[in-house]
Amino acid sequence: MASHGRAQRTAGTALAVLVLVGGCGGIGPAPVDPAVEEIQQALDVRAAAVLGHDRAGYLASLEPGATALRAAQGEEFDNLADVPLHSWGYRVKGVRHQDGRAVADTELRYRIAGYDSAPMTVSRTLELSERDGRWYVTADRAGSGAPQQLWQQGDVEAVRGSHSLVLGVGQDEKRLRELAAATDRAVPAVSGAWPSKWAGRVVVLVPDSVEAMGRLLGTPAAGYRGIAAVTTGETGGAKDGSPADRVVVNPEAYGLLGEFGQRVVLTHETTHVATRAHTSAATPMWLSEGFADWVAYRGTGRTAAEAAPELQEAVRAGDVPDALPTDRDFSFDGDADALARAYEGGRLACDMIAGRWGEAKLTAFYRSVGEGPRREGAIERALGEELGTTPEAFTAMWRDFLREQLG
Numbered sequence: 001m002a003s004h005g006r007a008q009r010t011a012g013t014a015l016a017v018l019v020l021v022g023g024c025g026g027i028g029p030a031p032v033d034p035a036v037e038e039i040q041q042a043l044d045v046r047a048a049a050v051l052g053h054d055r056a057g058y059l060a061s062l063e064p065g066a067t068a069l070r071a072a073q074g075e076e077f078d079n080l081a082d083v084p085l086h087s088w089g090y091r092v093k094g095v096r097h098q099d100g101r102a103v104a105d106t107e108l109r110y111r112i113a114g115y116d117s118a119p120m121t122v123s124r125t126l127e128l129s130e131r132d133g134r135w136y137v138t139a140d141r142a143g144s145g146a147p148q149q150l151w152q153q154g155d156v157e158a159v160r161g162s163h164s165l166v167l168g169v170g171q172d173e174k175r176l177r178e179l180a181a182a183t184d185r186a187v188p189a190v191s192g193a194w195p196s197k198w199a200g201r202v203v204v205l206v207p208d209s210v211e212a213m214g215r216l217l218g219t220p221a222a223g224y225r226g227i228a229a230v231t232t233g234e235t236g237g238a239k240d241g242s243p244a245d246r247v248v249v250n251p252e253a254y255g256l257l258g259e260f261g262q263r264v265v266l267t268h269e270t271t272h273v274a275t276r277a278h279t280s281a282a283t284p285m286w287l288s289e290g291f292a293d294w295v296a297y298r299g300t301g302r303t304a305a306e307a308a309p310e311l312q313e314a315v316r317a318g319d320v321p322d323a324l325p326t327d328r329d330f331s332f333d334g335d336a337d338a339l340a341r342a343y344e345g346g347r348l349a350c351d352m353i354a355g356r357w358g359e360a361k362l363t364a365f366y367r368s369v370g371e372g373p374r375r376e377g378a379i380e381r382a383l384g385e386e387l388g389t390t391p392e393a394f395t396a397m398w399r400d401f402l403r404e405q406l407g
Helices: 036-051 055-060 065-077 175-194 212-216 251-255 259-279 286-297 309-316 336-358 359-370 380-385 391-406
Strands: 085-098 099-112 120-131 134-142 154-158 164-169 200-204 231-232 246-249
Touching: 036 055, 036 085, 036 099, 036 120, 036 134, 055 065, 065 134, 065 336, 134 251, 164 175, 175 200, 175 259, 175 286, 200 259, 212 246, 212 251, 231 259, 231 380, 259 286, 259 359, 286 336, 286 359, 309 336, 309 391, 336 359, 336 391, 359 380, 380 391
Parallel strands: 164 200, 200 246
Antiparallel strands: 085 099, 099 120, 120 134, 154 164, 231 246
16 A cells, blocks of 8 residues: 655664574574563554554553554554454564664554455654663654555545445545445356356545545556556455455546546456456466456447447557557556557457456456466466467457457
């Protein structure tokens, strides 16, 4: 998730570095620094307070007398109240400390109850001070390059659907319920097109602006102004779906869509959640995005021309693409019409596979590509094994298909 402003310089930048490594041969492991264990114990108590909804206990982990810190951390604690947490914990990865002050690089690991099959991992940097043998938190910020979390943007309201959990900041409850209902409709639509096992549930995040969306994603907001939603998550995750998947909605762009457009967007993003475990670095974007769009339009009755207006205009002008879209063609910071043509071209490639070889072969092809250890050779192998063709022949068929459907 998201970007952060420049971290302020702190006293910790001048602290000595504690190196936690094993000793050289024959000497044995280096002794464990007691401060590391003490800091871990202090953070365990802090985590238990979060899970136990113990506000007083949470504030007790902070430096006494730090009024501004306690106010800010108390507000963040309150923002979390409606988030159904299954687990919450910190893992200390490294500590720099000197003269009763410390900077701890940690992983915050948490799970949302009923939705995450494994913990979400977030980098956090905590500063601490020691008083009378006890360590207190004096600052808590995102680690280098790490994104914001939704509860750091304001009070989180949670709405549960039958297959969804919608978490919003600065949104009215009616809108969140509409999103939950739309996501609940998307889940069975995706399951009908994707026979592989997946979790069958989706977490949707709704920040209060596109700028806040950018902070959740850790990237500049400008690239998302015309994008209604994106899905985050690590590829090749657990076989029932990646635990890190979140559908992040741009409230501004999504709100401009009609009912059909919103349906397509949420079904598309839900498809990414469902296919995440079978999507890898070997999967080209024309296939991952094209398949998600294919599922989103499946059963809607829309013709190829109706669903691909930008590409139709190019084909009718005699500008049939020479090759399938590249990953770069899907960049959000490029030309909007070119981006639309990339999505449309990927979807029509999947439409062609489903029509010529069948839907079962399309999903088998998707899984086969994702099984590749790297991009090189993955498409070639899957085309041969699943579809009995070559990249050159497939591209030629796709170009003919574009002329046939859009000319």
